[in-house]
Amino acid sequence: MTEADAIKLFKCLSDKSRLQILKSLSIEDMYVERLAERLDLTPATISFHMKKLSDVGAVKSYRTQYYTMYSLCRDVFQSRILDIICAESDEANMQAQRDAEYRDRVIRAFFEYGKLKSIPTQRKKERIILEEIAKSFEPGRIYSEREVNIIIADFHDDFCTIRRDMIGEKIMVRENGNYWLVSE
Amino acid sequence: MKIENYQAMDTWLCEQINHTAKEIQRLAADNRNDEAVFMKIRKNIFDIFRSVLTVSRNNSPTDSDFFLKRLNLIPQSWHACLLSAQAHDDTEKVQLERIKLDTVNEIRMAFMKIVEEET
Numbered sequence: 261m262t263e264a265d266a267i268k269l270f271k272c273l274s275d276k277s278r279l280q281i282l283k284s285l286s287i288e289d290m291y292v293e294r295l296a297e298r299l300d301l302t303p304a305t306i307s308f309h310m311k312k313l314s315d316v317g318a319v320k321s322y323r324t325q326y327y328t329m330y331s332l333c334r335d336v337f338q339s340r341i342l343d344i345i346c347a348e349s350d351e352a353n354m355q356a357q358r359d360a361e362y363r364d365r366v367i368r369a370f371f372e373y374g375k376l377k378s379i380p381t382q383r384k385k386e387r388i389i390l391e392e393i394a395k396s397f398e399p400g401r402i403y404s405e406r407e408v409n410i411i412i413a414d415f416h417d418d419f420c421t422i423r424r425d426m427i428g429e430k431i432m433v434r435e436n437g438n439y440w441l442v443s444e
Numbered sequence: 445m446k447i448e449n450y451q452a453m454d455t456w457l458c459e460q461i462n463h464t465a466k467e468i469q470r471l472a473a474d475n476r477n478d479e480a481v482f483m484k485i486r487k488n489i490f491d492i493f494r495s496v497l498t499v500s501r502n503n504s505p506t507d508s509d510f511f512l513k514r515l516n517l518i519p520q521s522w523h524a525c526l527l528s529a530q531a532h533d534d535t536e537k538v539q540l541e542r543i544k545l546d547t548v549n550e551i552r553m554a555f556m557k558i559v560e561e562e563t
Contacts, residue, residue, distance in 0.1 A: 275475060277479060301479075304542060305539070308536060310535075311535040312478075312536075325541040
């Protein structure tokens with residue numbers, strides 16, 4: 261069951277009348293008038309609910325000699341709610357795309373000709389900038405403080421703040437005057 | 445039409461409006477939101493024709509046909525919508541249009557009863 265199908269099904273089921281219809285059909289197949297009498301609703305209202313239940317695949321109909329009978333589609337209800345929750349979400353991909361677009365916007369806003377125009381005050385934006393600067397460092401290589409300062413100074417004069425914040429954001433590690441990138 | 449009969453019709457419409465308002469709350473509280481919407485439609489129809497009754501009393505107080513004509517005229521578009529919905533097998537729309545037309549029929553029957561009692 262896709263996430264979209266699950267949402268439609270849950271929305272459809274969040275109605276007492278429709279739940280009562282399904283309970284009735286779980287006992288036996290029924291036609292509209294019988295359900296109407298059983299649930300004290302008009303046949304027109306039952307038909308309305310049946311259409312909604314059919315649209316999400318919760319019930320199906322078949323003709324007999326005199327009536328259109330409705331039956332419960334038990335397969336639809338075999339999925340565990342936990343499986344639906346744990347299934348990969350379309351939303352996850354959309355979110356990743358939005359994150360990437362946001363990142364690009366921040367980099368375009370704060371970098372000009374490869375230089376950092378200013379250090380963002382907002383932590384989320386600063387982290388993006390620091391990660392961008394971190395690309396100038398080789399993973400696994402140990403740098404002296406002087407080397408770190410020179411690389412950072414290429415981007416911005418305030419290399420002290422940027423160096424300190426890269427440590428604070430755990431993008432780099434400092435030990436005994438040596439610096440290296442935190443491995444992913 | 446006598447003033448008392450306008451009053452009787454207005455009282456009847458008020459009772460329906462109050463009753464449907466309570467039903468809307470009851471159905472919504474009972475997680476029957478679609479049926480609460482159906483009841484809102486009924487309430488709206490009662491509200492509409494209460495307004496029409498007021499206009500009728502103010503503009504043509506002696507002409508009981510004024511209100512009756514509006515009872516026939518206003519639902520014509522709803523009837524057309526019902527036929528279109530039936531032709532397209534639109535179950536939801538059929539239900540909504542039927543509710544409107546059934547409510548108008550109730551109003552018409554109540555009004556006819558009051559007018560007959562007058563005569």
